[in-house]
Amino acid sequence: xxxxxxxxxxxxxxxxxxxxxxxxxxxxxxxxxxxxxxxxxxxxxxxxxxxxxxxxxxxxxxxxxxxxxxxxxxxxxxxxxxxxxxxxxxxxxxxxxxxxxxxxxxxxxxxxxxxxxxxxxxxxxxxxxxxxxxxxxxxxxxxxxxxxxxxxxxxxxxxxxxxxxxxxxxxxxxxxxxxxxxxxxxxxxxxxxxxxxxxxxxxxxxxxxxxxxxxxxxxxxxxxxxxxxxxxxxxxxxxxxxxxxxxxxxxxxxxxxxxxxxxxxxxxxxxxxxxxxxxxxxxxxxxxxxxxxxxxxxxxxxxxxxxxxxxxxxxxxxxxxxxxxxxxxxxxxxxxxxxxxxxxxxxxxxxxxxxxxxxxxxxxxxxxxxxxxxxxxxxxxxxxxxxxxxxxxxxxxxxxxxxxxxxxxxxxxxxxxxxxxxxxxxxxxxxxxxxxxxxxxxxxxxxxxxxxxxxxxxxxxxxxxxxxxxxxxxxxxxxxxxxxxxxxxxxxxxxxxxxxxxxxxxxxxxxxxxxxxxxxxxxxxxxxxxxxxxxxxxxxxxxxxxxxxxxxxxxxxxxxxxxxxxxxxxxxxxxxxxxxxxxxxxxxxxxxxxxxxxxxxxxxxxxxxxxxxxxxxxxxxxxxxxxxxxxxxxxxxxxxxxxxxxxxxxxxxxxxxxxxxxxxxxxxxxxxxxxxxxxxxxxxxxxxxxxxxxxxxxxxxxxxxxxxxxxxxxxxxxxxxxxxxxxxxxxxxxxxxxxxxxxxxxxxxxxxxxxxxxxxxxxxxxxxxxxxxxxx
Numbered sequence: 001x002x003x004x005x006x007x008x009x010x011x012x013x014x015x016x017x018x019x020x021x022x023x024x025x026x027x028x029x030x031x032x033x034x035x036x037x038x039x040x041x042x043x044x045x046x047x048x049x050x051x052x053x054x055x056x057x058x059x060x061x062x063x064x065x066x067x068x069x070x071x072x073x074x075x076x077x078x079x080x081x082x083x084x085x086x087x088x089x090x091x092x093x094x095x096x097x098x099x100x101x102x103x104x105x106x107x108x109x110x111x112x113x114x115x116x117x118x119x120x121x122x123x124x125x126x127x128x129x130x131x132x133x134x135x136x137x138x139x140x141x142x143x144x145x146x147x148x149x150x151x152x153x154x155x156x157x158x159x160x161x162x163x164x165x166x167x168x169x170x171x172x173x174x175x176x177x178x179x180x181x182x183x184x185x186x187x188x189x190x191x192x193x194x195x196x197x198x199x200x201x202x203x204x205x206x207x208x209x210x211x212x213x214x215x216x217x218x219x220x221x222x223x224x225x226x227x228x229x230x231x232x233x234x235x236x237x238x239x240x241x242x243x244x245x246x247x248x249x250x251x252x253x254x255x256x257x258x259x260x261x262x263x264x265x266x267x268x269x270x271x272x273x274x275x276x277x278x279x280x281x282x283x284x285x286x287x288x289x290x291x292x293x294x295x296x297x298x299x300x301x302x303x304x305x306x307x308x309x310x311x312x313x314x315x316x317x318x319x320x321x322x323x324x325x326x327x328x329x330x331x332x333x334x335x336x337x338x339x340x341x342x343x344x345x346x347x348x349x350x351x352x353x354x355x356x357x358x359x360x361x362x363x364x365x366x367x368x369x370x371x372x373x374x375x376x377x378x379x380x381x382x383x384x385x386x387x388x389x390x391x392x393x394x395x396x397x398x399x400x401x402x403x404x405x406x407x408x409x410x411x412x413x414x415x416x417x418x419x420x421x422x423x424x425x426x427x428x429x430x431x432x433x434x435x436x437x438x439x440x441x442x443x444x445x446x447x448x449x450x451x452x453x454x455x456x457x458x459x460x461x462x463x464x465x466x467x468x469x470x471x472x473x474x475x476x477x478x479x480x481x482x483x484x485x486x487x488x489x490x491x492x493x494x495x496x497x498x499x500x501x502x503x504x505x506x507x508x509x510x511x512x513x514x515x516x517x518x519x520x521x522x523x524x525x526x527x528x529x530x531x532x533x534x535x536x537x538x539x540x541x542x543x544x545x546x547x548x549x550x551x552x553x554x555x556x557x558x559x560x561x562x563x564x565x566x567x568x569x570x571x572x573x574x575x576x577x578x579x580x581x582x583x584x585x586x587x588x589x590x591x592x593x594x595x596x597x598x599x600x601x602x603x604x605x606x607x608x609x610x611x612x613x614x615x616x617x618x619x620x621x622x623x624x625x626x627x628x629x630x631x632x633x634x635x636x637x638x639x640x641x642x643x644x645x646x647x648x649x650x651x652x653x654x655x656x657x658x659x660x661x662x663x664x665x666x667x668x669x670x671x672x673x674x675x676x677x678x679x680x681x682x683x684x685x686x687x688x689x690x691x692x693x694x695x696x697x698x699x700x701x702x703x704x705x706x707x708x709x710x711x712x713x714x715x716x717x718x719x720x721x722x723x724x725x726x727x728x729x730x731x732x733x734x735x736x737x738x739x740x741x742x743x744x745x746x747x748x749x750x751x752x753x754x755x756x757x758x759x760x761x762x763x764x765x766x767x768x769x770x771x772x773x774x775x776x
Contacts, residue, residue, distance in 0.1 A: 048253055063173070065383070065399055067379055067399045068159035068400050070599075076151070086108065087406065089106055091160050092104075093296035103119070111137070113134045114131065115132050116129065116130075116131050117130055118298070121606055122156070123602050127156050163371075164369075165383070166282060166393055167394055171283050172285065180288075181287065182300065182307050188339075191343050191345060194228040197228055198263055201259070202230070202254035202259070228266070234250055237253060271286060277293060294361045295362060304350060304354045305359075306360060320332045370457070372456075374450045374451055375401070375447070382598055399600075402448060408450075408456075411437050414437075415435045415451050415456070418700045433690075434463060434684065436575075437576065437679065438450050439676060442674070446599075447580075450464045452465070467576070469665075469666045470573050471659055479543070481620065481628045483539050484628065486543050486547065491525075491753060492523065493522070493523055494523070494532075496535035497538070498510065503565070513533050523727075526638075528639070530640065531635075531640050536568060541565065549567070554585075556581030556585050586655075588616075589717070591616045591619070593614070632671070633654070641656055643703060644671075644706070648707065653713045653715065656670055659694045667698040673714050674713060721749050727753065731757050
């Protein structure tokens, strides 16, 4: 029996040992898993630690290249209207106050202005902040004196930031240092977003508990409990996705960040990283850029009510967008002010004073940044010839250009107004009328303004650079200039009769005049002034297409035009920018200067990287250019561009040429004064016909621009090899001043007609007086 009980005892023993063994094995397994977890967690923490340090200590952000307009120079005697200075100061965000006692402020009076400039670090030296008293008289800046009454010979305002070249993520930011941020901004951020910021270790258990309690009470997620450090981790390292995994990553990374870096370092990074709005496709990051985007002022000049608004917007930049939802933004701003007062940061008086202030957000359309897409397009194309894309959108380059914001504004307004007037006059056929404009300085070849369409702020098709359209009669000065080089004179008599030129395909080219009339014998200068097609075709075929093409290329065309006879009447397609290169050379007395938009490029520290010096090459003799300039002035005085003197004073010398393409699909005008050269194109993007010519369309916009610009009169310098002779117009023979039907024309010495005309003495001199004032 004993032998039989023994197995039962053994069986019970096995039953009692099995749970113990299982428990033991489970504990061992858990221990091992814990060890593995600890090891993996440790590795994960090490990895996170490396990631946190690597990005925070490395290059934190891709910094877009910043593009600046020209700085406005101020000196006594400078032609400068008060309103132009006022517009410049407003563009720079200067505050118009009763007492200019801080940088960025101005006192404005009827004949003078007291300006406290901000100063700027230019590549060629620092311009210090200074108080100046500017006095105006007769449309000029009469004097500049500093705060001690001493005359200031020259001063420069800081250049307007007009845009940037952004990385693919379209993030934009203006980096600031912690000490640049107003103290009220720091106070507001901490009081509203993270009151225990300087006490916790990256995460705030109390804040998380408080947020959980609030969420449980309302039954939904309304508070996150994230500290400023956690917000920085989310924006800087992670994503905005509301997932548990992201939240679990956020906490250890916040602790690690807090462990390695000081609170001030983390706060400074936060100031530059936080998302604060959207400007089209461009994301506005950081308080430095937000200050400019919403108030057009540097961050250090913001006042209490302004920083309260920005701090309040952190919670929801779109929801509290002050331009789209001003009521929400105002309520949020006032809540921030209330919290600051309740926490003892500001007094009740400060709170009430700030609450009385309007939001003060500038209209987005008034901002200069992003307002010049066509010009920036030109700058980018010129930069990309020398700099890789990655450098342009990440290294914080500073690009100084020749853009003149006042000229740009006048150009855009002139084009917009002219198009509106033409639409009002011609109705539906031109309801989609578009245009492009390029303005340069004839003395330097610098591009002062560029408009790519009727809506100058639209970032779309840049017609000034890319709309290649037949240039019509704008090509004629090149044809006549080629003829002058071949021995023709302004007095040469041309035959304005029908012409037929056989083409290789067996057809014939038979050009006609615009009025479908033939004008017989006409002097060369008049054929150009009246823009006769038949005489121009006769002249061009006589000179030869190859010579005309050679001259076009010398003047500035970088492609080789097609050698068709129709080239002589402008069948070649060009952009307004290409046409500007041609007329720039004519305005500069035959000296070709590459059109420049960029003056200088520096790195982010101000070290010069590239300079774009003035380059010039004489491509046409001064004598021949003097002759063609005379003829181009005849166009504005007596020819197809007479309209300009219906709005501009007759004492102002101007030169230019109208252009209308075949079938009247393009309206052009190119012309110049002493300090302005402008090309205007008007047309339809679908290449439809226009109900007006170059004279009835583009010339109106050009004239509107010159009315606004008030340019200096063009004064041609008479070369030594030029002499003036009285000539009988109908015969082209030498005559005398008192004879009938004569005018004084310039000739290259030795080329004046040798035959003399018969004339009667004491006849009325019907020559024009205007050319007497033309040369000196």
